[in-house]
Amino acid sequence: MDLTEQINQLEADLQELGPLLEKAERTRVQELLRQEQKKLEKEIAAKRQQKEQQARREADSTTKAAYTVKITNYGWDQSDKYVKMYITLKGVHNIPSENVDVNFTERSFSLLVKDLEGKNHQMTMTNLLGPIDPKDSSKKIKTDMVLVMCKKQTVRKWDCLTQVEKQSKEKDKPAVDDNADPSEGLMTMLKKIYSEGDDEMKRTINKAWSESQEKKLKGGEDGSMMDF
Incomplete structure (x- = not known):
């Protein structure tokens, strides 16, 4: 049972106690009923305060979580x-x-x-x-x-x-030209590597190019260096 239901039950008890107190004729009975009445009123006040505190905590939690x-x-x-x-x-x-x-x-x-x-x-x-x-x-x-x-x-x-x-x-994928000469793409790549490479890389590329040309010419003229 939550706090709201508890408060409702206590208030119903307090309301029912009122007519009983009015009908009571003996002093002792009246005193006992008044004591019970005060007890219920205190309990209702405490429950209401508890409910208000709970509501404030929930509001604070919601405010913090709003970020x-x-x-x-x-x-x-x-x-x-x-x-x-x-x-x-x-x-x-x-x-x-x-x-x-x-x-x-x-x-x-x-x-x-x-x-x-x-x-x-x-x-x-x-x-x-x-x-x-x-x-x-x-x-x-x-x-x-x-x-x-x-x-x-x-x-x-x-x-x-x-x-x-x-x-x-x-x-980002490079465009592929089906009609392009594959050797042109290779030449472009080699030129890029040559221009960005150090002296050792350039000597390696020139050597590989010369050897390739020598094989192609079958012992003819020496392969020329790449024109980078």
Whole structure:
């Protein structure tokens, strides 16, 4: 029974005591009823004070926890069926499990950890590489860690975690010209190595180039040095 219910019961007892006191005729009975009346009034006052203190503590806790920080410390792994997110949060196993809430959509999830060391901790992951099944996705609370398990809709390995990462990799990938001369690409690479290399590297490249030219000419003219 919570404090509100206790106060209601005591007030009901006090209210019922009033008519009894009015009907009492003997002095001793009246005195006993007045003592019980004062006892109930004191108990009600104490319970109300206790309720007010509890409300203040809850308000203070809510105020402290209102400060929200973004979660940046995490890692991820996968199997054919699940993407697993490992979110490190010291002491998370010590708070009530209902304080750890994860909401899933087909392409995202959001994690909110409430009132951990006086703060809220939040993480949102959007634009997942593939669709997930929200109803079969879940969370597990471990020592100093929250494990978020996203169930893939399609059984396969992901190349990366999000669409943004995929687009970034494709952007950074050098363009391939199917009609380009492979030797031109090799020459460009060698020139870059030559220009950035030290004297020993340059001598090595020149020697390799000369030997290659000698073999190609089959004993003819000496191979010339690369024009870098």
